[in-house]
Amino acid sequence: MAVESIGSVLKKKGHEICSVAPGATVYEAVALMAAKGVAAVLVISEGALVGIISARDYGRKVILKDKSSRDVRVQDIMTSSLITVTPQTTVLDAMATMSRHHIRHLPVLEDGRLAGVISMGDLVSEVISGQAFTIDQLHKYISG
Numbered sequence: 165m166a167v168e169s170i171g172s173v174l175k176k177k178g179h180e181i182c183s184v185a186p187g188a189t190v191y192e193a194v195a196l197m198a199a200k201g202v203a204a205v206l207v208i209s210e211g212a213l214v215g216i217i218s219a220r221d222y223g224r225k226v227i228l229k230d231k232s233s234r235d236v237r238v239q240d241i242m243t244s245s246l247i248t249v250t251p252q253t254t255v256l257d258a259m260a261t262m263s264r265h266h267i268r269h270l271p272v273l274e275d276g277r278l279a280g281v282i283s284m285g286d287l288v289s290e291v292i293s294g295q296a297f298t299i300d301q302l303h304k305y306i307s308g
Contacts, residue, residue: 170258170272170282171251173290179280183208186215186239190226193217193238204269206281207242213271213278215242220268248273249282259287 183206184193193205197219207215217238225241226233248271249258258270262284272279 168255168290169251170249170253170255170270173255173282173286174251174272174280176290177280177282177286181206181278181281184217184238185209186237186242188238189234190217190222190236190238190241191233194219194222194233203283204281206271206278207238207244208278213246213273215239215244216246216269216271217242218269246271250274251279255287255290258282259284259291262287 182196182200182202184196186207186209196205197203203220204216204218206213207217215238221241221243222233225231226236247261247265247267249261251272251274253261262268262270268284269281270283271281
């Protein structure tokens with residue numbers, strides 16, 4: 165199996181970025197997640213990536229603290245110490261990073277600019293696809 169890069173995953177997946185401003189309400193962020201079918205959105209201020217907010221953040225920092233998502237601002241609960249990867253990072257290295265830091269989403273930066281975001285699901289799909297291809301090739305080789 166060839167070692168795939170995050171760049172190749174983004175080419176297949178696309179570079180669409182779901183984002184909110186730091187001053188948006190958590191309700192707006194969760195509504196966007198629901199509309200787009202994602203579990204996290206990036207927080208962008210004046211064109212710069214400043215954080216990420218996930219459904220997990222919502223559950224832990226709003227619901228479990230009995231706060232209202234219409235009153236709490238994204239900037240108050242977002243994760244601002246971001247872990248990122250580059251398009252050259254391998255899929256396996258990105259998976260290891262996610263596992264080590266207990267995160268499910270990684271912003272992808274290319275030359276300091278936001279190029280996209282990948283999820284653990286994107287990476288698992290890539291690994292499974294690569295394994296299926298390898299199995300198919302081995303089957304063809306064995307069958308003659």
